[in-house]
Amino acid sequence: MYKINLDKNGYDAIDSDSRQNESQDRPSTLVNRVNEGILAGRKIAKLSVITLISIGIAELITGYFSGSVVAFADGVDSISDAMISFIVYVGLGFTHRPADKKFQFGYHKVESFAAMIAAIGMILIGCFITYHSYEGLVDPKEIKQPIVTMIVLAVAGTISTYRALQMRNIANKYNLLSLKTDAKNSIKDGSASLIGFLSVLIASQFGFLQADAIGGMVIAGYIFSVAYISLKQSSLILIDAWHNPATIDYVTKAVEEKFDGGVKVRSVKLRQTGMVSQAEVHIEMDGNRPLREVENILLKTELVIKSKIPTMYRVLVVPHAS
Numbered sequence: 678m679y680k681i682n683l684d685k686n687g688y689d690a691i692d693s694d695s696r697q698n699e700s701q702d703r704p705s706t707l708v709n710r711v712n713e714g715i716l717a718g719r720k721i722a723k724l725s726v727i728t729l730i731s732i733g734i735a736e737l738i739t740g741y742f743s744g745s746v747v748a749f750a751d752g753v754d755s756i757s758d759a760m761i762s763f764i765v766y767v768g769l770g771f772t773h774r775p776a777d778k779k780f781q782f783g784y785h786k787v788e789s790f791a792a793m794i795a796a797i798g799m800i801l802i803g804c805f806i807t808y809h810s811y812e813g814l815v816d817p818k819e820i821k822q823p824i825v826t827m828i829v830l831a832v833a834g835t836i837s838t839y840r841a842l843q844m845r846n847i848a849n850k851y852n853l854l855s856l857k858t859d860a861k862n863s864i865k866d867g868s869a870s871l872i873g874f875l876s877v878l879i880a881s882q883f884g885f886l887q888a889d890a891i892g893g894m895v896i897a898g899y900i901f902s903v904a905y906i907s908l909k910q911s912s913l914i915l916i917d918a919w920h921n922p923a924t925i926d927y928v929t930k931a932v933e934e935k936f937d938g939g940v941k942v943r944s945v946k947l948r949q950t951g952m953v954s955q956a957e958v959h960i961e962m963d964g965n966r967p968l969r970e971v972e973n974i975l976l977k978t979e980l981v982i983k984s985k986i987p988t989m990y991r992v993l994v995v996p997h998a999s
Contacts, residue, residue, distance in 0.1 A: 714851025715769050721844050722766040722856065725863060728840050729759035732833045732866075739829045743821045746813035747873040747892035748830060750806045751866075754896060755833065757802040758859075758866050761795040765855045768792070782991075785950040786915060792855035793911035799862065799904035803897045810893030820889060823881035827874050834870030837863055852988060858907040865903050869896040917948045928982055932960065935981050939963075940974060943997060953990035956982055964998025971996055 733755030740749030768791020776783040820826060841863030848856035876892025879885050919925075929942040943959040960978060962971070979992040 710851070714847075714853060717847050717851065718853045718856045719766055719769045721840075721847050722762050722769065722859060725762040725840055725844060725859065726759050726766065728836060729755045729762060729863070729866065732836060733759060735829055736833055736870075739826050743823070743826045744818050745820045745823075745826050745873075745877055746810055746889045747876045747896070748826050750810060750893035750896055751830065751833070751869050751873045753806060753809075754802065754869055754900065755837070755866055757798060758862050761798055761862055762859050764791050764795050764798070765859045768794075768855050769853070782950065782955075785953055788853065788855045789911045789914040789950075792858040792907055793915065795855065795858050795862070796904045796908035796911060799900050799907070803900035803904065806893055806897040806900070810890045810897060813890030813893065814887055817886035817890060819886060820877055820881050823877050826877050830870045830874040830877065834867045834874065836867075837870060838867030841867055855911075858903075858911070861903050861907065865899050869899060872896055872899075914949050919947045919949065924986070928956070928958070928985065931981055931985050932958070932978055935977065936974065940978070941999065950990075954986060954988050955991045955993075956986075956989060957993045957995070958982065959995045959997060961997045961999040 733752045736748050736752030736755055738752075739745070740747075740752050768788050771784050771787040771791075774780075774784045841860050844856060844863055845860035847853070848860050872892050872895050876888045876895075879888040924947060925945045928945050928947075932942050933940060939962065941961040943961050945959075946957040948955050958978060960974075962974060966974075975994045975996060978994045982992050983989045
């Protein structure tokens with residue numbers, strides 16, 4: 678905590694040693710949380726790669742021997758999801774690197790870039806599945822061993838959904854965009870397996886053979902929808918867009934209330950870089966105030982903003998004379 682003393686003007690001054698310790702403790706706490714989130718994210722992403730590859734191989738083999746279009750499509754989808762999880766795993770590894778001379782603000786945006794690459798990969802896979810499903814729709818074939826196919830799809834969907842829920846919990850806890858994308862992708866993979874199960878059931882039990890190919894097209898459509906949302910979110914972050922404009926008013930109000938009219942906020946600029954955020958705040962104050970008092974106000978402004986936005990890593994406060 679700060680040691681508060683009154684200067685000759687009656688304004689509370691912050692002891693320099695306490696000020697330095699506090700300014701160092703707050704970022705270090707956030708850095709520790711970021712590092713913890715990255716490690717947890719990499720661990721679950723690695724497990725996801727192993728799980729999805731295993732599921733994908735089982736579905737591809739099943740689709741090949743049974744002739745099921747939807748089983749084959751779901752197998753391709755699972756293998757592609759494993760590749761996306763691997764991209765996320767690598768991206769989080771880069772995010773964990775400390776700032777250097779080339780990337781002086783750190784590697785936090787690599788995580789958002791990994792999410793964008795994953796979304797692009799999903800679009801390409803969706804196109805492939807759409808084409809393969811169209812071929813099955815034009816020339817439908819009877820599914821061999823439908824019971825085995827349905828069992829494989831049901832087990833695959835259960836495992837994928839369980840792993841996806843684990844991933845989503847970690848992604849939401851640490852605000853990992855790329856892992857959120859991967860979690861949505863895995864949830865989609867579990868849902869796709871359920872769609873495949875129903876498609877095979879309809880095709881084999883009711884004789885509507887086109888249901889198998891239609892199921893593949895539904896899976897492709899699901900892939901496109903998830904990819905669109907992920908691509909939109911990641912690209913906005915990469916071009917420094919802020920998703921919640923109301924936050925600017927919230928920060929402005931918090932700062933001005935802190936100083937009870939003694940400081941006026943001229944402008945607030947916010948940007949998100951992966952898991953953390955940054956702010957540039959321009960404030961107006963009496964130009965006759967002593968330098969020590971101005972320094973005190975700048976530091977308090979920074980701490981107010983960081984207390985209101987837990988993910989705020991860096992705050993630049995620029996003073997102006999009113």
